[in-house]
Amino acid sequence: MTDFLATYGFLLVSMIQAGLLGLSLYFPLQAGQLSLASPGFYAVGGYVAAIMLTNPAFAGLRDTLGNGMFPLTWVVAALLCGVLGVVVGVPALRLRGIYLALATIAFVEILRVISLNLTITGGAIGLFGIPQPFGIADRWQYIFIFAPLLILTLLFARQLERSRVGRALRAIREDELAADAMGVPPTQYKVLAFVIGAVLAGIVGAMSAPLLSSWNARQGTFDASIAILAFVLIGGSRNIWGPVVGGALLTAVPEVLRFLADWRLVINGLVLVVASLYLPQGIVGALEKLGRPRPPQRPVKAAEVNP
Numbered sequence: 001m002t003d004f005l006a007t008y009g010f011l012l013v014s015m016i017q018a019g020l021l022g023l024s025l026y027f028p029l030q031a032g033q034l035s036l037a038s039p040g041f042y043a044v045g046g047y048v049a050a051i052m053l054t055n056p057a058f059a060g061l062r063d064t065l066g067n068g069m070f071p072l073t074w075v076v077a078a079l080l081c082g083v084l085g086v087v088v089g090v091p092a093l094r095l096r097g098i099y100l101a102l103a104t105i106a107f108v109e110i111l112r113v114i115s116l117n118l119t120i121t122g123g124a125i126g127l128f129g130i131p132q133p134f135g136i137a138d139r140w141q142y143i144f145i146f147a148p149l150l151i152l153t154l155l156f157a158r159q160l161e162r163s164r165v166g167r168a169l170r171a172i173r174e175d176e177l178a179a180d181a182m183g184v185p186p187t188q189y190k191v192l193a194f195v196i197g198a199v200l201a202g203i204v205g206a207m208s209a210p211l212l213s214s215w216n217a218r219q220g221t222f223d224a225s226i227a228i229l230a231f232v233l234i235g236g237s238r239n240i241w242g243p244v245v246g247g248a249l250l251t252a253v254p255e256v257l258r259f260l261a262d263w264r265l266v267i268n269g270l271v272l273v274v275a276s277l278y279l280p281q282g283i284v285g286a287l288e289k290l291g292r293p294r295p296p297q298r299p300v301k302a303a304e305v306n307p
Contacts, residue, residue, distance in 0.1 A: 016248075040201075043108075049205070085195035090187075115220075128213070152176075167195055168184045230272060234272065
């Protein structure tokens with residue numbers, strides 16, 4: 001078991017991390033909003049953790065709190081990304097479809113350019129030497145940090161779906177005008193879903209900075225936006241397990257097939273193409289469809305067969 005974790009532990013952590021980032025995009029999609037802003041909030045959360053854990057200005061606080069500094073970075077990242085989510089979401093969520101996607105991509109790019117030109121973020125080089133939390137010696141041990149967050153997020157998503165808020169989000173996704181006519185304020189609920197995704201992405205970023213031991217502007221890019229969107233679309237956007245399955249699959253395939261060298265990227269691309277063509281509801285959606293009992297068919301009368 002130890003040898004297995006030493007070999008594949010980091011891959012397992014990366015799969016959980018991908019699932020969490022997919023879920024951060026899943027929440028806005030619950031309200032029918034195609035937001036690609038998750039990498040931006042992920043980068044902000046990572047910078048918060050990297051700065052608080054390495055900047056001399058926080059040395060006294062680090063000495064006082066010890067390992068308590070790490071949960072503090074998660075809380076600060078969540079709060080900052082939540083506020084930023086409101087600031088960005090209120091104007092951006094007035095847009096729809098591809099226009100919203102373009103606006104959130106612009107947000108990600110703006111954050112990337114800002115981080116490249118600030119001294120506190122390390123500029124183009126980034127921040128290095130981020131300490132490890134709770135005496136972690138091997139990266140596979142981050143499973144004990146990311147897995148509880150995944151479990152809590154899935155439980156929260158399940159309760160949200162069953163709540164009044166979840167029903168309102170589904171109503172907005174299906175028909176925003178009808179939902180508004182029934183007294184559901186679309187802007188309020190869309191911003192709420194956007195902020196929930198932003199907070200989750202920020203926490204994942206704050207947890208990921210020590211995992212990678214460094215943080216720079218490459219963590220939040222347009223490529224990352226497309227990758228996270230692929231997690232949700234391949235896994236399924238109508239079920240909480242979809243982003244988790246999609247993120248795990250698209251993270252694992254290139255690594256498991258590493259022995260095929262460059263061909264592994266071709267196979268990863270084929271997985272994307274095949275899933276897009278033949279699984280429009282995603283992998284989880286297809287499995288749900290297979291698991292549903294077929295509706296009873298009306299028996300055909302002889303007169304109908306031979307009129």
